[in-house]
Amino acid sequence: xxxxxxxxxxxxxxxxxxxxxxxxxxxxxxxxxxxxxxxxxxxxxxxxxxxxxxxxxxxxxxxxxxxxxxxxxxxxxxxxxxxxxxxxxxxxxxxxxxxxxxxxxxxxxxxxxxxxxxxxxxxxxxxxxxxxxxxxxxxxxxxxxxxxxxxxxxxxxxxxxxxxxxxxxxxxxxxxxxxxxxxxxxxxxxxxxxxxxxxxxxxxxxxxxxxxxxxxxxxxxxxxxxxxxxxxxxxxxxxxxxxxxxxxxxxxxxxxxxxxxxxxxxxxxxxxxxxxxxxxxxxxxxxxxxxxxxxxxxxxxxxxxxxx
Amino acid sequence: xxxxxxxxxxxxxxxxxxxxxxxxxxxxxxxxxxxxxxxxxxxxxxxxxxxxxxxxxxxxxxxxxxxxxxxxxxxxxxxxxxxxxxxxxxxxxxxxxxxxxxxxxxxxxxxxxxxxxxxxxxxxxxxxxxxxxxxxxxxxxxxxxxxxxxxxxxxxxxxxxxxxxxxxxxxxxxxxxxxxxxxxxxxxxxxxxxxxxxxxxxxxxxxxxxxxxxxxx
Numbered sequence: 242x243x244x245x246x247x248x249x250x251x252x253x254x255x256x257x258x259x260x261x262x263x264x265x266x267x268x269x270x271x272x273x274x275x276x277x278x279x280x281x282x283x284x285x286x287x288x289x290x291x292x293x294x295x296x297x298x299x300x301x302x303x304x305x306x307x308x309x310x311x312x313x314x315x316x317x318x319x320x321x322x323x324x325x326x327x328x329x330x331x332x333x334x335x336x337x338x339x340x341x342x343x344x345x346x347x348x349x350x351x352x353x354x355x356x357x358x359x360x361x362x363x364x365x366x367x368x369x370x371x372x373x374x375x376x377x378x379x380x381x382x383x384x385x386x387x388x389x390x391x392x393x394x395x396x397x398x399x400x401x402x403x404x405x406x407x408x409x410x411x412x413x414x415x416x417x418x419x420x421x422x423x424x425x426x427x428x429x430x431x432x433x434x435x436x437x438x439x440x441x442x443x444x445x446x447x448x449x450x451x452x453x454x455x456x457x458x459x460x461x462x463x464x465x466x467x468x469x470x471x472x473x474x475x476x477x478x479x480x481x482x483x484x485x486x487x488x489x490x491x492x493x494x495x496x497x498x499x500x501x502x503x504x505x506x507x508x509x510x511x512x513x514x515x516x517x518x519x520x521x522x523x524x525x526x527x528x529x530x531x532x533x534x535x536x537x538x539x540x541x542x543x544x545x546x547x548x549x
Numbered sequence: 550x551x552x553x554x555x556x557x558x559x560x561x562x563x564x565x566x567x568x569x570x571x572x573x574x575x576x577x578x579x580x581x582x583x584x585x586x587x588x589x590x591x592x593x594x595x596x597x598x599x600x601x602x603x604x605x606x607x608x609x610x611x612x613x614x615x616x617x618x619x620x621x622x623x624x625x626x627x628x629x630x631x632x633x634x635x636x637x638x639x640x641x642x643x644x645x646x647x648x649x650x651x652x653x654x655x656x657x658x659x660x661x662x663x664x665x666x667x668x669x670x671x672x673x674x675x676x677x678x679x680x681x682x683x684x685x686x687x688x689x690x691x692x693x694x695x696x697x698x699x700x701x702x703x704x705x706x707x708x709x710x711x712x713x714x715x716x717x718x719x720x721x722x723x724x725x726x727x728x729x730x731x732x733x734x735x736x737x738x739x740x741x742x743x744x745x746x747x748x749x750x751x752x753x754x755x756x757x758x759x760x761x762x763x764x765x766x
Contacts, residue, residue, distance in 0.1 A: 327702045328702050328703060328705070330699070330702065331698070331699035331700070331702040331703045332659065332662070332703070334666055334695065334696070334699045335659070335662035335663045335665065335666040335699060335703075336662045338662065338665040338666040338668075338669040338670070339661060339662040339665045339666075341665075341669065342665045342668065342669060343665065408553075416661075420657070420658035420661055420662070421658070423654040423655050423657075423658045424655055424658045424659070426655070
């Protein structure tokens with residue numbers, strides 16, 4: 242299955258490979274599952290207005306929406322969830338629902354509706370990454386979509402105004418963050434030692450909130466206090482997105498092995514040096530032989546006693 | 550309900566014990582009530598029964614308008630009115646009744662996550678079935694299957710989702726599944742999908758028998 246795959250997404254910023262949650266989810270999952278996906282940022286093109294992102298293009302077919310894209314990748318045998326039990330798969334669905342229902346509305350509000358955040362951070366970024374004259378249109382359009390989405394899902398009636406439901410929005414989101422923190426505990430990933438699609442979703446939702454330079458955001462501060470969640474984001478960035486070249490998990494492992502080898506060589510050199518120093522100090526003593534101490538003295542005796 | 554109003558209601562709730570004349574209001578059963586509302590109402594009724602809190606069910610044509618939030622069901626307890634499962638769970642908790650106190654933080658996180666899954670998938674499917682036609686029906690049925698599969702996996706062979714003790718999650722799941730199974734719709738596809746998970750069927754039967762045994766089926 243060596244079809245080349247291209248992902249149209251929003252570009253990187255704030256120390257992240259993409260500032261856009263959905264794009265980030267797919268990028269993270271691709272790394273976790275070893276899928277070779279080329280990121281094609283739509284920044285500064287007319288696609289900022291016309292395209293639905295993220296969009297995965299593989300040969301003739303194209304898939305949008307993170308869940309659909311992940312399903313597609315799994316069918317192409319890029320499956321980061323291979324080792325999950327059925328119960329863990331069920332938990333994944335449940336936690337993703339939690340993210341969508343409880344965290345998403347507050348994130349939309351933080352980025353697109355809160356006046357200070359929008360004018361200081363969100364709008365400048367998206368405007369500067371859209372071509373003229375779309376820089377006047379794209380941010381505004383996203384903001385309107387965000388407001389409608391929040392009101393539809395959270396407002397008691399479509400006629401309610403945003404500020405009436407703000408408090409509930411943020412208290413739900415903080416509770417969601419707390420729940421995620423409890424569930425993650427001290428582990429690196431949500432299910433054992435390797436990341437799965439749930440980790441991709443959580444990373445996609447949390448990382449922009451963690452990294453964006455907001456003037457003041459209670460939700461961001463709340464996240465900052467949940468150390469295991471911020472550590473979770475940092476860890477994924479360091480392991481999967483650290484160099485400018487896309488590194489797959491196996492090459493990261495190779496790097497680790499190479500480092501271990503170098504370390505071992507260094508230790509060996511050191512211990513040789515120490516031995517030489519030792520010899521010089523006790524040159525008269527016959528007991529200290531000038532070679533590395535054998536782990537099994539019996540072996541040395543055997544060698545000595547081998548009949549000629 | 551706004552955050553301040555919720556806090557106020559909780560404070561007032563803590564003051565008095567559960568009265569004998571608590572009432573639950575919903576629209577009329579045969580002619581009026583919608584699938585999704587029926588499920589939500591059943592979930593609340595089940596939850597109250599699990600807590601051992603008596604409540605009388607009254608059907609009113611204008612129940613929606615009587616409700617403080619416009620959503621059903623709502624309960625009238627003492628001199629307070631509370632609607633929807635979430636606030637009602639908080640309300641009973643303020644009065645000292647809770648099903649999820651024995652859960653640790655991780656379990657509570659799981660419980661909330663599964664409740665959102667049910668709201669996200671089953672409730673949305675019910676709303677869809679009620680209002681829309683079959684254009685994207687295939688996707689909706691697929692969602693329902695996925696949700697049921699997840700619930701079935703999570704339940705396993707246990708009597709309740711958190712083993713021996715029922716929680717609000719059990720009430721919510723029962724409310725939705727039982728409604729889907731017992732309501733006559735134009736297409737029985739939805740019910741068929743649920744029926745294919747035998748442990749969920751057993752679960753529904755058990756809850757029906759335990760908490761609603763005097764109700765004529």
